[in-house]
Amino acid sequence: MALTRTEVEEIATLARLYLAPDELDRIQLELGVILAHFEELAAVDTTGIPAMTHAVPMDLRLRHDIAEPSLSQDEALAAAPRKADGLIIVPSSIAPPGRTGSEP
């Protein structure tokens, strides 16, 4: 099952993953081969078969909405690549004028 170059570029954009042209070439090829192996699944009749969730039947557990001890602000920020005044600093989330897409 072959993917087009455009499809591969779209998936990379969705994944927020910069891929160099040679990586796009290789992944386009490899994904095609891997997806071909998935064709077997499409042929299986799964009418009325529930999707598996857990090996042992259990209810989804939610905890009470009560604050519990957690990391301090300093600990939570300790590994941030850039920070100032107790905040994490990131580049602008709005593209500078003249740029519209997310492609680097």
Next chain:
Amino acid sequence: MTVANLEQWSVADIARRIAAGEITAAQIVDDTLARISSLDGKLGAYLAIDPAGARAAAAEVDRKRAVGAALGPLAGVPIALKDVLVTRGLATTAGSRILEGWIPPYDAHVVERLRAAGAVIVGKVNCDEFAMGSSTENSAYHTTKNPWNLERVPGGSSGGSSAAVAAGLCAASLGTDTGGSIRQPAAFCGVVGLKPTYGRVSRWGVVAFASSLDQVGPLTRSVADAALVLEAIAGYDPRDSTSLDAPVPPYTAALTGEIAGLRVGLPSEFFEAMDDDVRAALARTAQALVDRGAELVDLSLPHTRLAMPAYYLVAPAEASSNLARYDGVRYGQRAEATDLIDMYARTRGAGFGPEVKRRIMLGTYALRTGYYDAYYKKAQQVRTLIKRDFDRAFRFCDVILTPTTPTAAFAFGAKASPVEMYQADVFTLSCNLAGLPGISVPCGLTGDDLPIGAQLLGKPLDEATVLRVAGVIEAAVGLGERRPPALSSARAGRTTKPGHAAPGSEP
């Protein structure tokens, strides 16, 4: 003074000798660090060693013993952790450049449990990047060699764990298993590797790969050690919403050696294609079980052929979602960029290796709008079919025996394409898809002196039976005291020749 025999002493041996005052925890740690220092240059099992932390933990064990305080079941036992388990104050990379230099602010649940049991965390061991791989060749840092043959891979993704345990560079290790990542490297390195029932061990603090499949478990040199470590790490943890609130039985007590009347299932689908040496070893293993009173039951798990496609959909889909958190904002590496979206993409492009990128792309494709039902949901339905196969099989047998891998350890670079590499996991995937407990136990050597693993799969939460049968296999056809020959020429004198103090033991 007794000198530690780190190649042979079991977890239980070490804990007992320390408790009895035959040797101190401090000396065990020093000998372990010396052995790592002399041998790990050849093997490349460790990513980070923590001499200060290990010595402090050992000193605490010795202090407790001196004042007569109670010692935990793993007191003074040197343990190495796969680098996907987060450790407070000790670098955790998951084998990836994107986490290079990250010092976690907390311990994983299993690390808390080990520390509470008195274990000494020696360091972090290598793995495929984010546990994605079957040979540890996907580590962003270095390759790890198989101590039985330095030209061969140690398996993966917990290859640092299996190599370190086999070479006596720790007494036990914790790995993670998403599609065979504990059992396959255990088989390749001639050690025991146990993947517990999904939910048996908390995943809190485990760097997530595929959340519906991931499970933490021990790699050890004996079945009894696996039981002992599992006892320490298993149990309910409210911080993991999939953690099972079920009692933890005394697994070590299950190792009675008694299997008379036990029904051992042999699924035909798992005996179709494998190397002759593996087939012969499995035949000897099955016969050994019969000799001790077990009954063999031929059975079929008809959806087995769908395990590989189902796994390679579910795992990448969940990975693509889990790995979205690595964006350069809160921790890890960050690439310079002019806007936020650009920063995400450049950080991830620079920080992830080829296999991780491949799986993120595959998973993103499978989860995109309009494709969910056709791919992810379909694969989850197929999991139910695979699970039902096992449910049916376990009406006719108590445990299932298969090879762990179709071949012994392969050479570096031998699996040229991703699909070829994925096919190396063919026998281990369905255990994760069905959420069952599984173990790999050594059951002989190939003609080239490479270890072969037998896999046992059990009913959910029946780790006890899996361990009991594994113990019988170990006693009947296991490797005994045989240890990796590749290291014999490089053995540290101090660890093998009592009475000889090794100079320069500081790592």
